[in-house]
Amino acid sequence: MLTLISTLISISANSWLISWIGLEINLLSIMPLMKLNNNKFSSETMIKYFIIQSLASMLLLFTILISMNSLPLHLMNSQTSNMMSIPLLMKMGAAPFHFWFPEVMSNLKWNMFFLILTWQKISPLILLSYLNYKIEFLMIFIILSAYTGSMLGFNSFCLRKLLSYSSINHIGWMLISLLNYKIWLCYFLVYSIMNLFIIIYLMKFNIYFINQSNFLPNNNMNLLLSLNLLSLGGLPPFIGFLPKWVTINLLINNNMFYLSMLMIMSTLINLFFYIRLIIPMTLLNSTIFLSTNKPYNFTKKSLYLTIFMNIMFLISLMIYSSIFTTIM
Structure with a gap:
């Protein structure tokens, strides 16, 4: 339930700081679900996922602090939006930030595999749609x-x-x-x-x-x-x-x-x-x-x-x- 609620918090927030908090709650709630798979790869998979998501969250928070997190979502300029889109692309596993994605997914059970494949992409994609980025910038990541x-x-x-x-x-x-x-x-x-x-x-x-x-x-x-x-x-x-x-x-x-x-x-x-x-x-x-x-x-x-x-x-x-x- 916390995994579901944290996603709703992220996509319905009226400031980027609250959206970041929702992403962090989502990360902390899904890691115990990964550990439920009782095999020798579960701990390794959980640590890999935690490191990548923490790095992306750190970059996102750094960009939010630079651009003054008191601004509403729709007032972001294009340069700040381009900077903020990179950690969001990293969170969803888009190329060229995809190297962690197959390695983490290959050690998961099918139920967790489906959850990360679908539900975990909702927050980064919807938050990306709020940004005022230039399509030429995003086109590089689309083709890659x-x-x-x-x-x-x-x-x-x-x-x-x-x-x-x-x-x-x-x-x-x-x-x-x-x-x-x-x-x-x-x-x-x-x-x-x-x-x-x-x-x-x-x-x-x-x-x-x-x-x-x-x-x-x-x-x-x-x-x-x-x-x-x-x-x-x-x-x-x-x-x-x-x-x-x-x-x-x-x-x-x-x-x-x-x-x-x-x-x-x-x-x-x-x-x-x-x-x-x-x-x-x-x-x-x-x-x-x-x-x-x-x-x-x-x-x-x-x-x-x-x-x-x-x-x-x-x-x-x-x-x-x-x-x-x-x-x-």
């Missing part, structure tokens, strides 16, 4: 995040690192969508829901590496996971394409055609390592089952999970189709 997340995913065989690099790529898209708050909210909600489905599946079968996908127990759920991964990559006609499509439309309307082309190319690179993960699950796994002829016995919990994920996937397709029809 998009291509860093795409290129580094090639060498990753750990699924938690792969999803972390995918998150860095999506951070670039979210930074663009901050030009319009409604588009950012749509993008963040769709991204969180897609990650929720994927992480529930991976957590259910304790899957942490790509080579484990060859031995998954059920081909129907493998197909469902593959479709969700393609949706996360932004492939039409899945729901993950909708926020990217609206963001591209926003860029073109703001005369940023070349930036939209660069972002589309980074998404194509991102789709490659999703397909590399999908092929063993859909093709190789089916040949294993034909040779063994051992049916998978569903428990009630697995059956309910399958039905729920199928229904949500169909709903997402219907939502996409209705929005597409309305806009066109």
Whole structure:
């Protein structure tokens, strides 16, 4: 509860000092949650996360003190906003401040992984939207995040690192969508829901590496996971394409055609390592089952999970189709 409340304090504060206090409460409340994972990496992960977040908070507080923290949020000039955006980008793991992010995420359990992947990005992103920064300054971090997340995913065989690099790529898209708050909210909600489905599946079968996908127990759920991964990559006609499509439309309307082309190319690179993960699950796994002829016995919990994920996937397709029809 303290983790949730501290985020609300940060985004609803009327001064930067109170926002900083909310970020510090959030940091202190999430560290014991990391320690709940009783393994040899939990302490190391917690210390890494604490050091990076403390460094970012120190830079943020230093900038606040320089710019007189009594000023309201909307009176910040562009130079101060540019300085203040750097620690916020560091907190969310955007490139080139991303080096801590995959290392910390690779040692977390799936529930904490999802929390840091989604909820912990809300405060830095919304606080970043309050700043009066120049888009030319932020464009450097947008392009770096998009291509860093795409290129580094090639060498990753750990699924938690792969999803972390995918998150860095999506951070670039979210930074663009901050030009319009409604588009950012749509993008963040769709991204969180897609990650929720994927992480529930991976957590259910304790899957942490790509080579484990060859031995998954059920081909129907493998197909469902593959479709969700393609949706996360932004492939039409899945729901993950909708926020990217609206963001591209926003860029073109703001005369940023070349930036939209660069972002589309980074998404194509991102789709490659999703397909590399999908092929063993859909093709190789089916040949294993034909040779063994051992049916998978569903428990009630697995059956309910399958039905729920199928229904949500169909709903997402219907939502996409209705929005597409309305806009066109």
